[in-house]
Amino acid sequence: xxxxxxxxxxxxxxxxxxxxxxxxxxxxxxxxxxxxxxxxxxxxxxxxxxxxxxxxxxxxxxxxxxxxxxxxxxxxxxxxxxxxxxxxxxxxxxxxxxxxxxxxxxxxxxxxxxxxxxxxxxxxxxxxxxxxxxxxxxxxxxxxxxxxxxxxxxxxxxxxxxxxxxxxxxxxxxxxxxxxxxxxxxxxxxxxxxxxxxxxxxxxxxxxxxxxxxxxxxxxxxxxxxxxxxxxxxxxxxxxxxxxxxxxxxxxxxxxxxxxxxxxxxxxxxxxxxxxxxxxxxxxxxxxxxxxxxxxxxxxxxxxxxxxxxxxxxxxxxxxxxxxxxxxxxxxxxxxxxxxxxxxxxxxxxxxxxxxxxxxxxxxxxxxxxxxxxxxxxxxxxxxxxxxxxxxxxxxxxxxxxxxxxxxxxxxxxxxxxxxxxxxxxxxxxxxxxxxxxxxxxxxxxxxxxxxxxxxxxxxxxxxxxxxxxxxxxxxxxxxxxxxxxxxxxxxxxxxxxxxxxxxxxxxxxxxxxxxxxxxxxxxxxxxxxxxxxxxxxxxxxxxxxxxxxxxxxxxxxxxxxxxxxxxxxxxxxxxxxxxxxxxxxxxxxxxxxxx
Amino acid sequence: xxxxxxxxxxxxxxxxxxxxxxxxxxxxxxxxxxxxxxxxxxxxxxxxxxxxxxxxxxxxxxxxxxxxxxxxxxxxxxxxxxxxxxxxxxxxxxxxxxxxxxxxxxxxxxxxxxxxxxxxxxxxxxxxxxxxxxxxxxxxxxxxxxxxxxxxxxxxxxxxxxxxxxxxxxxxxxxxxxxxxxxxxxxxxxxxxxxxxxxxxxxxxxxxxxxxxxxxxxxxxxxxxxxxxxxxxxxxxxxxxxxxxxxxxxxxxxxxxxxxxxxxxxxxxxxxxxxxxxxxxxxxxxxxxxxxxxxxxxxxxxxxxxxxxxxxxxxxxxxxxxxxxxxxxxxxxxxxxxxxxxxxxxxxxxxxxxxxxxxxxxxx
Numbered sequence: 037x038x039x040x041x042x043x044x045x046x047x048x049x050x051x052x053x054x055x056x057x058x059x060x061x062x063x064x065x066x067x068x069x070x071x072x073x074x075x076x077x078x079x080x081x082x083x084x085x086x087x088x089x090x091x092x093x094x095x096x097x098x099x100x101x102x103x104x105x106x107x108x109x110x111x112x113x114x115x116x117x118x119x120x121x122x123x124x125x126x127x128x129x130x131x132x133x134x135x136x137x138x139x140x141x142x143x144x145x146x147x148x149x150x151x152x153x154x155x156x157x158x159x160x161x162x163x164x165x166x167x168x169x170x171x172x173x174x175x176x177x178x179x180x181x182x183x184x185x186x187x188x189x190x191x192x193x194x195x196x197x198x199x200x201x202x203x204x205x206x207x208x209x210x211x212x213x214x215x216x217x218x219x220x221x222x223x224x225x226x227x228x229x230x231x232x233x234x235x236x237x238x239x240x241x242x243x244x245x246x247x248x249x250x251x252x253x254x255x256x257x258x259x260x261x262x263x264x265x266x267x268x269x270x271x272x273x274x275x276x277x278x279x280x281x282x283x284x285x286x287x288x289x290x291x292x293x294x295x296x297x298x299x300x301x302x303x304x305x306x307x308x309x310x311x312x313x314x315x316x317x318x319x320x321x322x323x324x325x326x327x328x329x330x331x332x333x334x335x336x337x338x339x340x341x342x343x344x345x346x347x348x349x350x351x352x353x354x355x356x357x358x359x360x361x362x363x364x365x366x367x368x369x370x371x372x373x374x375x376x377x378x379x380x381x382x383x384x385x386x387x388x389x390x391x392x393x394x395x396x397x398x399x400x401x402x403x404x405x406x407x408x409x410x411x412x413x414x415x416x417x418x419x420x421x422x423x424x425x426x427x428x429x430x431x432x433x434x435x436x437x438x439x440x441x442x443x444x445x446x447x448x449x450x451x452x453x454x455x456x457x458x459x460x461x462x463x464x465x466x467x468x469x470x471x472x473x474x475x476x477x478x479x480x481x482x483x484x485x486x487x488x489x490x491x492x493x494x495x496x497x498x499x500x501x502x503x504x505x506x507x508x509x510x511x512x513x514x515x516x517x518x519x520x521x522x523x524x525x526x527x528x529x530x531x532x533x534x535x536x537x538x539x540x541x542x543x544x545x546x547x548x549x550x551x552x553x554x555x556x557x558x559x560x561x562x563x564x565x566x567x568x569x570x571x572x573x574x575x576x577x578x579x580x581x582x583x584x585x586x587x588x589x590x591x592x593x594x595x596x597x598x599x600x601x602x603x604x605x606x607x608x609x610x611x612x613x614x615x616x617x618x619x620x621x622x623x624x625x626x627x628x629x630x631x632x
Numbered sequence: 633x634x635x636x637x638x639x640x641x642x643x644x645x646x647x648x649x650x651x652x653x654x655x656x657x658x659x660x661x662x663x664x665x666x667x668x669x670x671x672x673x674x675x676x677x678x679x680x681x682x683x684x685x686x687x688x689x690x691x692x693x694x695x696x697x698x699x700x701x702x703x704x705x706x707x708x709x710x711x712x713x714x715x716x717x718x719x720x721x722x723x724x725x726x727x728x729x730x731x732x733x734x735x736x737x738x739x740x741x742x743x744x745x746x747x748x749x750x751x752x753x754x755x756x757x758x759x760x761x762x763x764x765x766x767x768x769x770x771x772x773x774x775x776x777x778x779x780x781x782x783x784x785x786x787x788x789x790x791x792x793x794x795x796x797x798x799x800x801x802x803x804x805x806x807x808x809x810x811x812x813x814x815x816x817x818x819x820x821x822x823x824x825x826x827x828x829x830x831x832x833x834x835x836x837x838x839x840x841x842x843x844x845x846x847x848x849x850x851x852x853x854x855x856x857x858x859x860x861x862x863x864x865x866x867x868x869x870x871x872x873x874x875x876x877x878x879x880x881x882x883x884x885x886x887x888x889x890x891x892x893x894x895x896x897x898x899x900x901x902x903x904x905x906x907x908x909x910x911x912x913x914x915x916x917x918x919x920x921x922x923x924x925x926x927x928x929x930x931x932x933x934x935x936x937x938x939x940x941x942x943x944x945x946x947x948x949x950x951x952x953x954x955x956x957x958x959x960x961x962x963x964x965x966x967x968x969x970x971x972x973x974x975x976x977x978x979x980x981x982x983x984x985x986x987x988x989x990x991x992x993x994x995x996x
Contacts, residue, residue, distance in 0.1 A: 076806030152736055154809045334787050336794075391658040392980050399719045399790050403922060404979040407972040410919075414969045419962040495655055530915075534794060541791055570810070574802035580795025581777055584788045 059125035062109050063132025066102050071140050077155030083163055087213035089241040103181045106130040107188025119193040126185040134181025138174030145170040200262055205255030212250050213242040221304045300448045308448035310563045315454030316512045317559045320536045321551035322465045323508030329546030331501035332481025334402040336533050337409025341382045341506035343528035345513025348378035350431040350523045358426045371437035375514045382510025383503045390502030417525040430524035434517050450519055461508050538576040541583050544590020553592045676957025689830045691949045697836040699944020700843035704898035705921035706936035708891030714867030714931035715887045721793035724918015725800040730766035730899030735909045737761045742816030751820050763896035770892025805911040812910045815903045839901040846897050854933055859886050923975030929985030947971045
């Protein structure tokens with residue numbers, strides 16, 4: 037069964053229950069989510085960030101969103117389009133969700149839970165119960181939850197002309213409030229923009245007046261767009277000629293690149309640093325995408341190639357006793373000379389890595405590659421390799437790259453380096469995807485035996501996947517080394533492999549734009565919300581589970597994948613074995629057609 | 633090509649006979665390299681004679697202790713794999729949840745003096761709490777994360793399992809903090825008993841005894857009870873078992889519960905051996921125990937026990953025996969290296985394990 041059918045089955049079975057049991061279930065799930073957030077410590081962290089200064093914190097916003105979604109989920113699960121029948125179940129759902137939080141508050145007041153659960157602090161209790169103490173505050177929580185759910189239900193049954201502006205306005209307020217630091221930096225350019233900034237922000241964040249202003253502007257603009265502008269715009273888009281459409285696409289791409297190039301200049305070096313990190317992960321994602329997305333080789337030792345790139349660059353360029361230049365006749369190289377060598381070294385390691393695991397398949401392959409990656413880390417960290425690689429202290433004093441006499445020291449400048457590298461990598465990956473080799477990879481992914489029977493040389497094709505995937509990781513590692521100007525074994529944990537895997541899974545396996553979307557969502561976003569940094573891995577875990585359950589094809593699936601999904605009439609390809617076999621057969625016949 | 637392909641299909645076998653490719657060269661180099669390190673290192677160490685009989689005995693007993701913990705964890709992997717054909721990546725973390733809950737009870741007992749006053753009862757209570765927690769979490773992960781993928785093939789279930797592993801680790805990190813917490817160290821655990829003229833720490837005996845008892849119980853459950861028979865039937869052929877009127881869902885739930893219980897006991901043992909718990913502690917023993925399960929032949933319960941013991945002993949004796957002899961400084965840092973090398977060698981050269989062949993024969 038696919039995730040979609042499971043969901044359908046869920047819906048069908050919940051359809052049998054009375055609306056109240058369904059509402060109870062929704063309320064319980066939402067309440068558990070809220071209690072979980074509080075116990076794990078996300079909620080207290082969110083409470084520390086204001087959306088509107090001294091009025092609404094991000095934590096409040098999250099709880100409000102949970103309350104509202106009680107109503108919207110009830111509405112989505114009910115067929116009738118009327119509002120009034122939704123009120124009682126919404127009340128139940130919201131009340132139950134609030135009730136679970138109230139129970140948590142009661143438990144916190146009655147028992148010294150803090151001794152076990154660190155985040156359950158008295159300040160959390162105070163903010164949960166509005167400072168009223170658990171019994172009274174809990175009652176308020178239940179009532180507020182129920183009312184919010186009704187509001188949510190009302191909103192989802194409201195006409196589009198009302199619903200859309202309100203949601204867009206709220207979203208704008210939240211974005212402007214949560215990212216206030218960055219937006220304020222961007223708006224500090226002076227003149228009229230700075231005056232505008234001062235009218236909506238204080239140094240602490242968004243003011244209430246500012247929030248109202250943003251809400252009115254955003255919802256007003258949305259209202260105008262939906263009411264009068266959207267129809268004609270669509271009309272015009274439909275009547276475009278193919279040439280015009282291509283032109284429009286080119287303009288969009290150029291605009292996108294222009295924004296990418298200019299953003300760090302406008303937004304300052306912090307954004308530059310974040311974008312640089314995103315760029316590095318895009319590079320690695322492109323590499324792993326060749327292995328996992330195209331060739332279907334789940335490689336959890338990917339970080340080893342990244343480490344090889346970084347360490348090769350380090351020992352070739354660094355000004356330290358571990359550099360090759362200090363104990364051999366090899367001269368100290370510049371970054372530009374070391375980078376290609378690092379990439380070649382990664383390719384060699386990738387192929388060497390791939391040879392022993394050629395015959396290992398599926399799950400075993402994941403564990404075997406993970407073991408190989410861990411071996412690399414253990415060896416680098418040990419005293420055995422310390423004379424060569426610096427052991428746990430790593431290699432320091434790696435010079436920044438220079439162009440002429442000019443040093444690329446700033447994160448923004450390094451971002452341009454990463455951008456250039458990712459652009460080249462993306463071009464290569466795009467050409468590979470549509471090449472004979474790319475099709476061979478996809479055939480291997482779908483069925484190794486069939487692919488071999490068709491005359492695809494498994495050894496060659498798989499080793500190319502490992503080698504080329506490693507090349508991109510090596511390039512990323514090389515840039516990573518000069519970014520930090522030092523390399524430590526602790527930077528090359530398994531977490532990095534999982535991180536890259538998570539971003540290609542979220543973006544969509546085998547899809548290039550998916551890699552970018554995934555990197556922005558999983559690397560960029562947690563980096564922008566700095567204090568949530570420690571929860572990013574929780575996010576990765578949750579993202580992997582949710583994506584596999586709800587949307588296995590990813591946020592931005594590749595064209596082939598999308599076509600396959602349409603072929604299967606909504607069924608995911610990963611699922612039914614028979615379907616997969618049928619698909620493989622069809623893919624094979626496609627392959628033959630294209631290759632003839 | 634590798635052994636598994638050779639065993640399964642005729643074409644690669646013929647090809648590998650007719651020509652010796654560079655892939656074979658690398659694989660043979662790997663085999664010979666490992667063999668040279670093992671033999672050369674052993675000879676070197678024995679000639680050097682740095683370690684006396686007492687030390688070897690200590691390595692061995694510690695190896696048996698760790699091995700019985702690995703065996704307990706490996707049982708969870710092997711049973712779940714047998715029934716679902718899924719690597720429960722989060723199993724090591726389920727062990728961690730047991731260790732954590734055991735930690736809270738153990739510190740409470742140590743504070744009240746109960747752990748010193750009545751060791752047997754206290755240990756039993758700690759283990760009971762750990763087993764309850766880890767079983768509950770194992771069942772929750774099964775219901776929420778694995779059941780939707782029951783009939784899904786491909787990478788999706790494995791990726792989901794990796795996600796579960798991360799989710800559990802990070803949840804515990806958030807709720808209980810990222811720091812390392814110290815397990816209590818009661819006096820009686822420091823004592824030793826003399827066995828064959830050498831002294832063995834009481835703690836190691838307790839751990840081995842706990843592991844042996846729980847494995848014996850598990851073995852009886854799997855071999856003698858109705859549910860155990862159903863489990864073996866499902867791992868033999870799930871569809872046929874369903875046709876015979878076995879409720880596969882119940883069997884899967886039962887399997888996860890058994891595996892979770894074993895992991896809970898293993899977690900408490902691990903906590904008392906290393907005296908510390910932290911959110912990431914389950915990962916490495918989890919992977920090693922998976923290696924042990926594969927080594928013993930995945931899907932085989934006695935295999936997991938043997939594989940765990942073997943891994944524990946090799947890992948404990950190995951650094952001194954193999955690595956010291958070839959002159960590697962600080963070989964103990966490379967304990968994990970030995971375990972991972974063993975894991976990879978098994979996956980590459982003998983993916984059906986030691987007892988796997990017998991099982992495979994029985995099935996044909």
